[in-house]
Amino acid sequence: MATATKTVSEEEEEVTTVKVNGSAVNGVPPVFTSSRELKVVFVLGGPGSGKGTQCSKIVETFGFVHLSAGDLLRAEIKSGNENGNMIQNMIKEGKIVPAEVTVKLLQKAMEESENDKFLIDGFPRNEENRAIFESVTGIEPQFILFFDCPEQEMERRLLGRNQGRVDDNIETIRKRFKVFVESSIPVVDYYETSGKVNKIDATKSVDKVFDSIRPLFDCFNHVSSNGYEEELTEAIKQHNINGSAVAITN
Ligand SMILES: Nc1ncnc2c1ncn2[C@@H]1O[C@H](COP(=O)(O)OP(=O)(O)OP(=O)(O)O)[C@@H](O)[C@H]1O
Ligand SMILES: Nc1ccn([C@H]2C[C@H](O)[C@@H](COP(=O)(O)O)O2)c(=O)n1
Numbered sequence: 001m002a003t004a005t006k007t008v009s010e011e012e013e014e015v016t017t018v019k020v021n022g023s024a025v026n027g028v029p030p031v032f033t034s035s036r037e038l039k040v041v042f043v044l045g046g047p048g049s050g051k052g053t054q055c056s057k058i059v060e061t062f063g064f065v066h067l068s069a070g071d072l073l074r075a076e077i078k079s080g081n082e083n084g085n086m087i088q089n090m091i092k093e094g095k096i097v098p099a100e101v102t103v104k105l106l107q108k109a110m111e112e113s114e115n116d117k118f119l120i121d122g123f124p125r126n127e128e129n130r131a132i133f134e135s136v137t138g139i140e141p142q143f144i145l146f147f148d149c150p151e152q153e154m155e156r157r158l159l160g161r162n163q164g165r166v167d168d169n170i171e172t173i174r175k176r177f178k179v180f181v182e183s184s185i186p187v188v189d190y191y192e193t194s195g196k197v198n199k200i201d202a203t204k205s206v207d208k209v210f211d212s213i214r215p216l217f218d219c220f221n222h223v224s225s226n227g228y229e230e231e232l233t234e235a236i237k238q239h240n241i242n243g244s245a246v247a248i249t250n
Contacts, residue, residue, distance in 0.1 A: 032137040045147025048154035069123035072105040094175030099132040126183035147202035
């Protein structure tokens with residue numbers, strides 16, 4: 001009689017499924033290990049555009065895990081890790097930390113989580129971030145949320161944030177704006193070519209901004225018989241028809 005018993009190698013394969021759809025970095029194949037199909041949304045926008053504020057609301061309503069690259073780097077400084085000084089100096093200067101460091105922190109956080117839906121906030125901040133994340137994890141984002149906000153408003157918000165951050169001073173803020181335009185906008189442009197960017201008018205009130213984001217996440221709560229992909233594609237189409245089609249200008 002045939003039995004359903006799995007061989008040892010079949011069982012091993014099930015628990016150690018390696019995502020190998022990324023390409024090798026310096027000849028090293030992708031090392032991200034997960035038996036889950038992870039869903040990732042990248043949250044981009046200038047410093048102070050309201051990314052973290054909206055991520056908290058998405059977590060509450062749609063059960064995503066919020067991974068802020070900036071928070072992970074700040075935790076690394078506090079932990080006394082050998083990279084701490086380097087990270088602290090780069091953040092003070094408004095510079096972008098080498099991708100190997102940030103991707104490793106994100107990878108660890110995802111592997112340690114039991115959830116399969118992640119909002120990755122403040123990442124990828126430049127082309128190096130994007131390429132290394134893709135190579136190491138093999139993960140393609142579901143879509144990008146791009147918070148569009150004028151510098152004047154972002155500056156006002158950052159100066160009023162009052163969280164004791166070493167980079168919320170006018171000198172560093174100006175440097176962060178420059179890095180955002182020079183290094184982060186090109187990443188948004190990259191994803192724009194594959195229609196993945198959903199531009200959000202971040203100048204509105206917190207609740208109004210959330211109202212404009214909500215339809216993009218509904219599909220993760222209400223999966224239709226067609227599966228969430230079709231619902232998501234329709235939501236992105238509607239979002240763009242509603243006047244938010246991306247036209248990024250520097
Ligand atoms: N829609 C909004 N209207 C007015 N103030 C807001 C809005 N959204 C967020 N804020 C406030 O602006 C400040 C910056 O918001 P938040 O920390 O969410 O921005 P961020 O994009 O995550 O910033 P950073 O990239 O520097 O981490 C906070 O003090 C927050 O309370
Ligand atoms: N991918 C990232 C994200 C953040 N940093 C550094 C540089 C930023 O100015 C700082 C603060 O980030 P925020 O909390 O504003 O998202 O952290 C980075 O180097 N790479």
